[in-house]
Amino acid sequence: MNTVSTMAENLIGSEIIKLAGEINEKIKQGQSIYNFTIGDFDPRVFPLPEELENEIVQAYRQGHTNYPPANGMLELRNAVVDWNQKMYGLSYDKEQILISGGSRPLIYAIYNTILDAGEKVLYPVPSWNNNHYTHLNHGQRLEVEATPENNFMPTAAQLEPHLTEAALVALCSPLNPTGTIFTEAALKEICALILAENKKREGKRKPLYLLYDQVYGALLFNNEKHYTPVELYPEMKAYTIFVDGISKAFAATGVRVGWAFGPSNVIDKMKAILSHIGAWSPKAEQVATAHYLMKHDYADFLNHFKTEIYARLTALYDGFKALKAEGFALDVIQPQAAIYLTVRFDLVGKKIKGTGQQLNDMKAVSAYLLEKASLAIVPFYAFGAPADSPWFRVSVGTCKKEEIPEVFELLRKALLELE
Numbered sequence: 001m002n003t004v005s006t007m008a009e010n011l012i013g014s015e016i017i018k019l020a021g022e023i024n025e026k027i028k029q030g031q032s033i034y035n036f037t038i039g040d041f042d043p044r045v046f047p048l049p050e051e052l053e054n055e056i057v058q059a060y061r062q063g064h065t066n067y068p069p070a071n072g073m074l075e076l077r078n079a080v081v082d083w084n085q086k087m088y089g090l091s092y093d094k095e096q097i098l099i100s101g102g103s104r105p106l107i108y109a110i111y112n113t114i115l116d117a118g119e120k121v122l123y124p125v126p127s128w129n130n131n132h133y134t135h136l137n138h139g140q141r142l143e144v145e146a147t148p149e150n151n152f153m154p155t156a157a158q159l160e161p162h163l164t165e166a167a168l169v170a171l172c173s174p175l176n177p178t179g180t181i182f183t184e185a186a187l188k189e190i191c192a193l194i195l196a197e198n199k200k201r202e203g204k205r206k207p208l209y210l211l212y213d214q215v216y217g218a219l220l221f222n223n224e225k226h227y228t229p230v231e232l233y234p235e236m237k238a239y240t241i242f243v244d245g246i247s248k249a250f251a252a253t254g255v256r257v258g259w260a261f262g263p264s265n266v267i268d269k270m271k272a273i274l275s276h277i278g279a280w281s282p283k284a285e286q287v288a289t290a291h292y293l294m295k296h297d298y299a300d301f302l303n304h305f306k307t308e309i310y311a312r313l314t315a316l317y318d319g320f321k322a323l324k325a326e327g328f329a330l331d332v333i334q335p336q337a338a339i340y341l342t343v344r345f346d347l348v349g350k351k352i353k354g355t356g357q358q359l360n361d362m363k364a365v366s367a368y369l370l371e372k373a374s375l376a377i378v379p380f381y382a383f384g385a386p387a388d389s390p391w392f393r394v395s396v397g398t399c400k401k402e403e404i405p406e407v408f409e410l411l412r413k414a415l416l417e418l419e
Contacts, residue, residue, distance in 0.1 A: 011135060015382035023376045034407050035376045035398055039128075039176060039339065042398040046251040046305070051296040055288035056255070068283040070275035072099025072259070076290040080244075080259050083293055087218060088228055090242075090261075097261045098271050099286060102253075103215050103243050105279035106260040109270040110211050110241050111137040111168065119167035124154035126383035126391070128176040128213075142166055143384060148391070151180035151333060152342065156189035163197045163208060172213040173227070174220065174337035177383050177393035179313070181220065181337050184227050191229045191236050198239060209266070210240045215258070216338040218249035218302060221310045224336050238263055246289055248338070250298070251305065251397075257281045257289045309339055312396040312404070316341050319408040328415045341394040343377070345369070348390065350418040359418075362388060372414035375407060 002009045020038040027033055047053075071077070077094040084090040100106045107129070115121065117138040123130040124146040134141050142165060144158040153175060163169070171190070173182040182190075197208050210229060217226045229236040245258030258281070260270065274280070292298065313335040320332035320343055329346035347365045351358045359365050362379050369375045380389040 007135065007138060012132065014129070014132070016378055019376075019378060019382065023370075031374070033370070033374050033376050034403060036394045036396065037376050037378050038397070039395050040253050040397050041251040041339075043251070045398060045400060046308070048252055048255070049250055049292065049296075049298065049301045051298075052246075052250060052252065052255075052288060052292040055291045056285060059284035059287040059291075062287075064284040064287045066283060068099075068280050068286055070280065071095075071271045072097065072281070073283065073286040073290060075294075076257075076286045077259075079290040079293040080261070084261065088214075088226065088231065090228060090230060092261045096264055096267055097259055098267050098274070099257070099259050099281055100274055101256040101258070101279050101281045102247055103213070103245050103258040105274055105277065106243050106258055106270070107133055107211065107213070108136065109273045109279075110209075110243070110260065110266075111139065112273055113266055113269045114168045114209050115139045116167070120162075120165050121168045121170055122159060122162050122166040123170040124152075124158070126152060126177050126380045126385040126389075126393075127170070127172060128383060130170045131384045133170075139167075145385070148331075148333065148342075148344070150186075151336070152178040152391075153180055153182055153186060154190075155186060156193055159190060160193050163193055164200075166208060167206065168209050168211060169194065170211040170213070174214075174216040176216065176338065177340055177378065177380065178333065178342045179216075179335050179338040179340035180333065180342070181224060182227055184225070184232065187227050187229065188232045191233045194229075194239060195233060195235055207239055210236070211243065212240050213243045215244055216248050217244065219306055219309065219339065220337040221306060221313075221335065226337075241266055249302065255285050255289070257285050309396060310335070312399045312401060313339075313341050315401065315404045316394060316396065316399075316407075319404065323408065323412060323415065326412075328412075330415075339395055339397050341396070343392050343394055344390050345392065346390050347418060348388070353417050353419050362390065365390075366392075369411075369414065372417065373407075373411040375411060375414075 023035050077097045080097050081094050111133045115137045120140045120142045121134045122142040125143050142162045146152040146154045229240045241262035243260050247253045331344040333342040347359050377392045377394050380391040381387045
């Protein structure tokens, strides 16, 4: 018999955070590990913009240490209005914007606002935490397995058979864990289906809403373009709730300033939910972020930041491609955005020379790469993909460029030990 709620009893903790904790413990014990697991930044490698740091210090010194308004400081909501227009060409009123302590409370609030118990959420796997948010909000999962042929982005054909059942569609572009993006055509097809479904529902049932997580939207490379549902179909404005923030764009994961924006009827209810939870961003950080976005030219920082991220992604991509060309059983997808590289290791069934030990599953493959190559990366099953998926996420937020040749030297030796 359960001693806690069924939801709590069956909740699975974050596999990624658990893995990162295990890696950090090994590092504390003196092991040298290339830790490419967590979607975070090492401040020694990727520091905050200096102007933002100064604004935060100044805001605390000015005494901004009391409660902020439940929906966020007015000056920050005005700054987000400006950011949306400049970055994405999106026009939203300040009252349609909700500030929170990073993206997570906002995503939780979207699920909680849209879903009644037992209703279904449609999302692709691999993807970040949709399975857990569905569980937390007593929903049911409708998962479609995205494929490498489409850079792990879901297609309209995959989603279409499930739209009638769904209360919410959850999409992310650029995608965590893959660092890949929607093409204009692919996103347009999906939005057209959502609009058609909502046409059928008029006056009969609750609309089908779209959660669109674009927190990595500022980090695109090689002239790739970030597309939004509302840009492609203005009618999508009634059904799309966006999630964004400064955590990834400005290496500010610990500053905890995120925002959602969308239809007023949804945003107002999200505000009410979060006002009871107290999940607001600290007032000083809100004031500082507003001043940074409005008073400082952040274009130079973003350009430099993206250059440094892309240099690491491409160096790793080239290294994996070189190993593939040598005949090793791996593959890699060219980076497009975010801080992630998608790598495939076809090592299940291989034996370690001279030991008779066999790598029987992906957990064994992960353990082997960690032990023999000192390489810590996250298997896609941590993002809801099948347990036998051979794909991994490589995060460069803690990656030092000078260490990359060492990574491949060790990895090559480890692969040569397999037969």
